Amino acid sequence: MRFSDVHFSYGRKRVLRGVDWELGRGISGLLGPNGSGKTTLISLAVGALPGRGGITVGDAGTSGPNGGASPSLGYVPQSFSLVPGMSVLQTAAYAAWVNGVPRRECEDAARRALGLVDLAGRAGERVRALSGGQRQRLGIAAALAHEPRVLVLDEPTVGLDPAQRLRVREVIADLGQDRTVLLATHLVEDIAYLCRRVGVLVAGRIVFDGTVEELTGLFEDEAPEDGRALGSAFERGYERLVRRWGAGE
Numbered sequence: 249m250r251f252s253d254v255h256f257s258y259g260r261k262r263v264l265r266g267v268d269w270e271l272g273r274g275i276s277g278l279l280g281p282n283g284s285g286k287t288t289l290i291s292l293a294v295g296a297l298p299g300r301g302g303i304t305v306g307d308a309g310t311s312g313p314n315g316g317a318s319p320s321l322g323y324v325p326q327s328f329s330l331v332p333g334m335s336v337l338q339t340a341a342y343a344a345w346v347n348g349v350p351r352r353e354c355e356d357a358a359r360r361a362l363g364l365v366d367l368a369g370r371a372g373e374r375v376r377a378l379s380g381g382q383r384q385r386l387g388i389a390a391a392l393a394h395e396p397r398v399l400v401l402d403e404p405t406v407g408l409d410p411a412q413r414l415r416v417r418e419v420i421a422d423l424g425q426d427r428t429v430l431l432a433t434h435l436v437e438d439i440a441y442l443c444r445r446v447g448v449l450v451a452g453r454i455v456f457d458g459t460v461e462e463l464t465g466l467f468e469d470e471a472p473e474d475g476r477a478l479g480s481a482f483e484r485g486y487e488r489l490v491r492r493w494g495a496g497e
């Protein structure tokens with residue numbers, strides 16, 4: 249997946265100012281302070297907003313500026329609703345159908361996707377019976393049912409308790425083995441646990457693109473500015489990067 253010189257403004261407010269970022273196979277994290285434009289960038293990638301610049305998803309298609317999502321992309325928004333009275337299988341099968349899977353293949357596609365998120369054993373249950381973490385995994389299954397090669401996840405572990413968060417992380421780690429996954433999050437622990445590479449969005453541009461280790465080592469030689477060693481080295485590296493580039497203005 250590739251972003252080339254992507255710009256976006258809400259009215260006169262410029263949010264993205266020429267985003268260049270290329271994501272390879274595996275899980276790439278998108279970090280950035282509140283209001284830096286992560287959700288806007290994702291909305292462009294999934295075709296929900298029209299912008300200026302190029303976004304290429306896999307070899308099979310583009311999304312974004314021309315509107316409409318690429319069929320090779322699956323998207324789990326930060327918040328989504330499920331129909332409580334539908335079964336787990338019906339939910340995933342419906343998502344497959346909405347994403348263009350022929351009707352007679354939707355059930356098989358749904359079962360395959362539920363297997364990927366470890367919900368195959370719950371296929372017959374109603375959505376209302378699922379925990380928060382299971383619902384999140386069902387949302388991921390729904391996004392996977394048409395077998396996209398690129399998966400975009402916006403804050404997938406927010407609001408989950410530690411055990412459920414870990415379970416969702418394990419599922420994401422598995423999915424990243426043979427797909428391109430873009431993971432937008434505030435949680436540096438999610439990035440440190442899951443991501444091969446990380447992009448940091450500040451003031452409308454990707455100001456860092458590298459490995460977690462590279463970001464951790466970026467300011468290693470500098471003494472902590474407040475005299476204390478707060479948080480992990482990775483977290484400190486990220487916070488300094490954001491401060492240096494100015495937070496979202």
Ligand SMILES: Nc1ncnc2c1ncn2[C@@H]1O[C@H](COP(=O)(O)OP(=O)(O)OP(=O)(O)O)[C@@H](O)[C@H]1O
Binds near residue numbers: 263281282283285287
């Ligand atoms: N529909 C909108 N109209 C006007 N301004 C908007 C709109 N949506 C977002 N913004 C502004 O655009 C900027 C980027 O917002 P966006 O939601 O993309 O950031 P974010 O990095 O995802 O933030 P967060 O981490 O808080 O979710 C913010 O200043 C926000 O207030």
